[in-house]
Amino acid sequence: MTSLGATFSPDGIRFAAWSSSARRLWVSIFDDSGAHEIDRLELQPQGEGGHALLVSGLSDGARYGFRADGDYAPERGLWFDPEKLLADPYAIEIDRPYQYHWRLAAKRNEGADTAPLMPKSVACALPPLLPALPPLFQPGGLIYELNVRSFTKLHPDVPEAQRGTIAALAHPAVIEHLQKLGVSAVELMPITASIDERHLPPLGLHNAWGYNPVTFMALDPRLAPGGLAELRDTVAALRKAGIGTILDLVFNHTGESDRFGPTLSLRGLDAQAYYRHEPDGRLVNDTGTGNTIACDHPVVREMVLDTLRHFVRAAGVDGFRFDLAPVLGRVDGTFDPQAPLLQAIAGDPLLADRVLIAEPWDIGPGGYQLGNFSRPFLEWNDRYRDDVRRFWRGDAGTIGALATRLAGSSDVFARAALATSRTVNFIAAHDGMTLADLVAYEEK
Structure with missing residues (x-):
């Protein structure tokens, strides 16, 4: 299966998410403030439920979120609603805290786009990885x-x-x-x-x-x-x-x-x-x-x-x-x-x-x-x-x-x-x- 989240490459940022049931998946790209959606691009199926897209022209700090569409049938565990902006499960940074609002729980077609209410995932390049030092704590300590x-x-x-x-x-x-x-x-x-x-x-x-x-x-x-x-x-x-x-x-x-x-x-x-x-x-x-x-x-x-x-x-x-x-x-x-x-x-x-x-x-x-x-x-x-x-x-x-x-x-x-x-x-x-x-x- 494709690696998930936002991955940097010389050509841009590759966005990937997983869903076995969605018919379509998109990545929404926002401006530096996170307030305005400047692009919405459809991810392409990669097999085994993976969906991905390489987006050129983006750099470290790009703000984004996912959207998904498919059946909306909560009684069967299906909640697809493209009006709901979704946090990347693999995001390593978000631009502000989560705050509850009733519109985040609105049924499909009964609420407005939730992007203004949602933190944006931030595409970040990881620092150099640390060596795996032995754990400092051992059983018996406080x-x-x-x-x-x-x-x-x-x-x-x-x-x-x-x-x-x-x-x-x-x-x-x-x-x-x-x-x-x-x-x-x-x-x-x-x-x-x-x-x-x-x-x-x-x-x-x-x-x-x-x-x-x-x-x-x-x-x-x-x-x-x-x-x-x-x-x-x-x-x-x-x-x-x-x-x-x-x-x-x-x-x-x-x-x-x-x-x-x-x-x-x-x-x-x-x-x-x-x-x-x-x-x-x-x-x-x-x-x-x-x-x-x-x-x-x-x-x-x-x-x-x-x-x-x-x-x-x-x-x-x-x-x-x-x-x-x-x-x-x-x-x-x-x-x-x-x-x-x-x-x-x-x-x-x-x-x-x-x-x-x-x-x-x-x-x-x-x-x-x-x-x-x-x-x-x-x-x-x-x-x-x-x-x-x-x-x-x-x-x-x-x-x-x-x-x-x-x-x-x-x-x-x-x-x-x-x-x-x-x-x-x-x-x-x-x-x-x-x-x-x-x-x-x-x-x-």
Whole structure:
């Protein structure tokens, strides 16, 4: 299959997208402001669902988006509407953040062109690829999960223009604080481009955590105004200080939500393929967000692998934490620890030695899979969290459980008779109260 996204060549930029169901695909080219569509060119079929076109006269920084046409039958997972501008799933940069608007979710022929509402994908030449250095973090170290924006937004020592951004994590005052705590690696809550859920704007609220992605490779401009170079430089500064960088990535769903959600990218290109559906055409909701990525589809599998490779090669990250990771291992809806995507990650020459951490549950059938992932995946251990909290609270009869947790949770991870545990012990995370609040308050 043809390589996807925007690829530079001496003759121009080659644009490519994949859809097994669209009858026609176009690339829309915009001016430097992203406000005006200056050309709309049809991509040519390349076989196996690939569509591509080489466009001459374009240079680094060109702004673009895709459009697709075909049947519009949401009850069958078909949402084609050429009035919907679509973000390139392989975009590595967008020109502004996503903002929810009801017109993004309008039915075909009931809404205007969404180009004025959509960020534009930016065709960027990648910097020289980094050597794949061994991961800095090793099991047994201390991981600090942090939200990039809130961690530095009010920090008095960080320059005001940097506060709340990835670059702030490289500030000497921040690094000194992390070193003082004995942090081995920071685990950055999602930094890729996301969108607010539709119920938040009317309430005057925003999704602060970022677990509602649209484009998997493009960083959120609010967190990385300096683009990929900002992440790259920060990872290097942390590494120089002896601190690894783990990215929390969300491959289980997208911000296109349920059938009432917006059409932003994958839905408009080929929702039948990119998302899992019930036999009657309804979207599967193993994530609680309205949709579930079809990680057992070969094209989705390659997109996930390409995303992981991108962040290793272009930014030098040390590893990944996978949100609702059973979704990545579902084959025809059932979790399989030997699922093709999980095996592909574990067997990839560039990824196999990375720190790979699974959140081992989702809300689908058989969704609780603690202890059932295979090496080299580590797993968030909620049983450690619960037993330590019970002991801390003073519950009777908890000493034995505490000893088991401190010794690596052999009742969970010794099933394969391995010499070492795969547990990632934690007491507090973003799903609940902070550690400081946990020991200060009796209840929420």
